[in-house]
Amino acid sequence: MRSKSRHRIAQxxxxxxxxxxxxxxxxxxxxxxxxxxxxxxxxxxxxxxxDRVDAGVQALLSSLAYARSESVRRGLPxxxxxxxxxSRCIAAPGIHDAVAVDWSGGWSVVVNGPAGPIPARRQLPAxxxxxxGGAADIRFTPPAGQVIGGFRSFEVGPASxxxxxxxxxxxxxxVIAAGGRARVAEGACKERA
Numbered sequence: 001m002r003s004k005s006r007h008r009i010a011q012x013x014x015x016x017x018x019x020x021x022x023x024x025x026x027x028x029x030x031x032x033x034x035x036x037x038x039x040x041x042x043x044x045x046x047x048x049x050x051d052r053v054d055a056g057v058q059a060l061l062s063s064l065a066y067a068r069s070e071s072v073r074r075g076l077p078x079x080x081x082x083x084x085x086x087s088r089c090i091a092a093p094g095i096h097d098a099v100a101v102d103w104s105g106g107w108s109v110v111v112n113g114p115a116g117p118i119p120a121r122r123q124l125p126a127x128x129x130x131x132x133g134g135a136a137d138i139r140f141t142p143p144a145g146q147v148i149g150g151f152r153s154f155e156v157g158p159a160s161x162x163x164x165x166x167x168x169x170x171x172x173x174x175v176i177a178a179g180g181r182a183r184v185a186e187g188a189c190k191e192r193a
Contacts, residue, residue, distance in 0.1 A: 046170075049128070049158045049170055050170055052126070052127060052128050052129050052158070053129055053156055053157060053158060053170050053171070053172060054172075055126070055129070056126040056129035056131055056156045057156050057172045057174060057184055059123055059126065060103075060123075060131065060154060060156065060174055060182075061174065061182055061184065063080050063107060063109055063121065063123055064080060064138065064174075064176060064182045065182070066109055066120075066121060067079070067080045067109045067120075067138070067140050068140045068145035068180045068181075069145070070109065070111060070120060070140075071140035071141060071142050071145045071180075072142060072143065072144065072145045074111060074113075074142075075142045075143065076111055076112060076113055076142060077111075077112040077139055077140065077141050077142070078109060078110065078111050078112065078120070078139070078140045079109070079110050079112060079117075079137045079138065079139045079140070080107055080108070080109050080110075080137065080138045080140075081107060081108060081110060081136065081137035081138075082101065082103060082105070082106075082107055082136050082137065083105075083106055083107055083108040083122065087108055087119060087122055089108065089110055089117065089137065090136060100132040100133070100134065100155075101132065101133050101134065101135060101136050102130070102131070102132060103131040103132065103133050103154065104125060104126055104129060104130050104131045104159070105125050106122065106123050106124050106125045106126075107122075107123050108120075108121065108122045108123070109121040109122075128158065128159045128160065129156060129157070129158065129159060130155075130156070130157050130158065130159045131154055131155070131156050132154065132155045133152065133153070133154040133155075134152060134153060134154075135149065135152055138152055138176065140180055144179070144180070145179075145180040146178060146179055146180050147176055147177070147178055147179070147180050150178050151175065151176065151177060151178060152175075152176040153173055153174065153175045153176070153189045154173070154174040154176075154189070155171060155172075155173055155174075155188055155189045155190075156171065156172045156173075156174060157170055157171035157172070157188075158170050158171075169186065169187045169188065171186075171187060171188050172184055172185070172186060172187075173185045173186075173187060173188060173189040175189070
């Protein structure tokens, strides 16, 4: 019996068959990967934008829910307000619902105690997300956490104005009822009015 060998005899020499890929096979595989990456990039950008908008909405909702629960728990007025670089609430006199206030720079939950305002929580600026509201602060009052001033709304959307993939609007509208509860709706807030 002959033993099988990995070597063959060709014209009196031993020739060993090499394992691996040829340059042509590598170029074809690289081209396929490049085409698939190019096709996947727009959907990845849309996913990332949608994810950041949703994260901005969730951050705003959690701050509003926390402020309302602290107002009920402590029996004190609690505000969610715009803050400056030193985490102090920014007073914005004369601002009303017709003027959009930029909340993208972050906000703070402040308990208005008898000894003065006490910062309870700080929200850092949202990356690549534009948050606009109709007021510089939202105040919750005890005993049930109602909002002073009636209904409020915030529009959360991507900071860049890019074409919408698939015809869907990436913006979200956070509406706060007079009772203090917040809800989220798809689309711009102006479309809801």
